[in-house]
Amino acid sequence: MKKLSISEYKVEGKVKISEFKSFEDFDAYKKELEKELEDTREKLGDLQDTLYAHGKYAVLVCLQGMDTAGKDSLIREVFKDFNARGVVVHSFKVPTELEKNHDYLWRHYIALPARGKFGVFNRTHYENVLVTRVHPNYILGEKLPAIHSVSDIDETFWDKRFEQINNFEKTIAQNGTLIFKFFLNLSKEEQKNRLIRRLDKPNKRWKFSPGDLVERKLWDTYMNCYEDILNRTSHPHAPWYAIPADNKPAARLIVASILLEELQKYEDIKEPKLDEDVKARIQEFKETLRGE
Template sequence: MNIDSYRVPVKSNIKLKDYPTSEDKKKYNEDIKEKEIPALVSELKDLHLKLHAEEKKGILVVLQALDAAGKDEVISYIFSNLNAQGLKTTSFKKPSDEEAKHDYMWRLHDGLPARGEIGILNRSYYEEVIVTRVHDLLGEEQVPDDKKIEDIWDVRYRQINNYEEYLHENGFHVVKFFFHMSKDEQRERLLERMKNPQKNWEFSFNDVKEREHWDEYQATFEDMLNQTSTAHSPWYILPADDEWHARRLVSEVMIHVLKEIDPQFPEITGEDRKTLQAYIDKLEAEN
């Protein structure tokens, strides 16, 4: 599959309306789930194990979307199959009082991966150029002294791009997935959560309230994607109405990123190999 067609070009001026929320793949859900996902997850698992063993590079994964678009399910059905010791998942919610006292990127740090890890951000620091913008939540204390409040978004885009470049230059690849979902599909998924007692726990009344700002969110997402998809930290737009197709795409992109890193199992050489052989001989002699 050509994953490049889902990647937002650098310095682009894309229109979200030009990206489909569905590629009519929902009818193939069972085939994708049963026949394609297992092999992709197996390959991803092997590459992740090498990344974890080598401990040279790390990957930061950003999952960004409106409610019910499929972020949690990608974590459950794809990433949860990986080695738990090399996986770190962080969910971003409304900033706590302590977090609000710091710069807006401060709360990111606990979610960053170590070398050998994949760190997943379920929502992320991008909330500070999405929700904060849609709901006009920016306080005066958050605006630099030499800037006007209307200029702050370009400032933050620059800061985010610079920080992601900093991570990349220090051995941490950043890959970002935007779950592009239609309003009709979200309606159906929210209704399912509301009507099914076993899924009520997934539903929040705020999910419906946020739908009132649908157009503002789409415009904000579009600006964010155009301003922050870079060569070192690209955005991928997923047709999220096709849930298993979207999960397949995430798997393929992650495999592509890991193959670029090309992690290898550490090789024992020199004196360590001699010591290893000595201990092998010792244990075998016990019989």
């Protein structure tokens, strides 16, 4: 199996999505990739226990990608060995009326992971410079005082929104949240194949929506927006990783490997030291319990 190098996927400098790979297999069979993932996620699970006991960092995992990119199954497979109390997944859908009565980042702030926990955003705050940019009429529903029509939404508006998102991430990073952002780079051809498979399988048809075909026609517009996102918001404290998503087992392995390798660099993430008095009396405590 070919060695995985996480630096290959990190977004640094000016990038073009057309130059990213959408498929990877590491010259390995599916079973080999799944076994490697199993080993990696077991180590991740152990690390999560230590992170929880340490209690000073939170980890935010952001997943973005076109429909059928594999976000749901990636979450299921990568975090399978986590203690349930240590990871919380949020899937952000169309904003509710309550959410629309706050600024667009509010629902993301209140969903942030607590110290010691992993938080996974399945679709993220970047929808606010992605879907709303492709469909600017959605902005009208945010009840912004200076926006009365789509014509009021100019480039200055988007520049400010990018600045706000960068400030949001900078603030939480400075306060102990470790941020990982993954763009699942799915090819248009593979999306077509996955949509057809959904329609072919009766138990998967509920996932299909005619709106998927409408959005598919806007593929190039979405890619342009994603490219802008990657170029304007990938920073050392909140990096983007472009993950080839056409092969799901490989995509899951890459994401798990990046999380493990990067988190292992934080040498201060350790289990708290046992109180010296308690440590000295361990044998006494054991004998007390055995004598009950």
